[in-house]
Amino acid sequence: MKRLLITGISGFLGLHICQLSKGEWTVYGTCFSNLINSPGINTIKVDLTNFPELKQLFQDIKPDAVIHTAAQSNPNFCQIHPQETEVINVIASGNIAGLCADYGIPCVFTSTDLVFNGLNPPYRETDPVSPISYYGEQKVRAENIMLTRYPRTAICRMPLMFGQATPTATSFIQPFIDILQAGGELKLFVDEFRTPVSGTTAAKGLLLALDKIQGYLHLGGKERISRYEFGRLLVDVLQLPKAGLNSCRQTEVKMAAPRPSDVSLDSSKAFALGYNPPSLPEELEVLRGRL
Incomplete structure (x- = not known):
């Protein structure tokens, strides 16, 4: 089977993607502070903000595709610690896109509905971004850097997500x-x-984007x-x-x-591709x- 690298599997969304994809892919998942031990998932401890470690990860695994979910996603924490969170939310994301470009493989990035200011909903992929929090700003910069380095990146803007807790995340x-x-x-x-959508539904949308999307895609519910x-x-x-x-x-x-x-989010584009929350x-x- 082809090799799928998923970053941030100790997060809520990351492990949902692993569980859904491991029947079709050989799954490799990265963790940093919270290690996951789950059947069918090859877990690797790596600091994604350390570029030599990140580059070695790609050399060792030789992935056929990447879904990048790892982030500091707490807006309040990002607002208080902007420089600390910039490293994982922006710089590491750009480096991952660059490595995917080097390998010529599909790359999916999980962005957020918080790239918008909330004044003109529902938001389509073509609407201008207008973040009002530092977290939203970081995600916009990550989107731009990733698409600049690798135009084949799928930028998936995620809604509020819910579901069953994982061993390391709720x-x-x-x-x-x-x-x-x-x-x-x-x-x-x-x-x-x-x-909102469930973590399982969101994971299905991201796997759909691997095959069908370059550029922006909204994965909100109906x-x-x-x-x-x-x-x-x-x-x-x-x-x-x-x-x-x-x-x-x-x-x-x-x-x-x-x-x-x-x-x-207006997710009509995703619905037309078969995304069906x-x-x-x-x-x-x-x-x-x-x-």
Whole structure:
């Protein structure tokens, strides 16, 4: 089988891609601080910010394709530590694209819906970027550098993602579930909108992009929903205690990174290629069966 290199498999999305692809590919996954031991995955500890190590990784594996998910993806952390996170989010991404160009292999990069400012949704691939956080700015720079070094790169802008926790990572819903089950209060925004998908659905979209895309692709879901409405849906489908679920507005919560109000993605281009996210109730029903 061909060799697929996936960076950042200790992250939520990375391991989902591994699980989905290991039947069709010989999978190699990189970790740095949190090591993964999973059947069918060849795990390699590597510092992606160290270019000699990165170059040696490519020489050793000789991958036939790369999906680059490794990043510091916490916007608040990036806002507070811009120089520290620049190295992995921007510089390492450019180096990976350069190496993929040297090997002439498909390269998929996971960007974010946070490259937009939230004022003119839904966003298509052709819409101008306008990030309002440092994390969003880093992803825009990474997109530009990667496409400059290797125009065949697929830049996949990812939405909010949820799903079953992995051994080393959770999605945004795990704290929600824990708080409600413990009888705590959970406040969610009524004025922040996204187009979420499960980690499994997102992984399917990225594998689709390996074969079919050069340039930009949006991999959002089919439903635009607020954080609060998603929370209500989560409570209903997973049969969680609902007494603690309350609404709030973005202005009521102080955070380091500014948050756009609506970065809903128009993913018509991906849908036309065969990307077919299930409805959110269907996605959550699948999750309920695994909890």
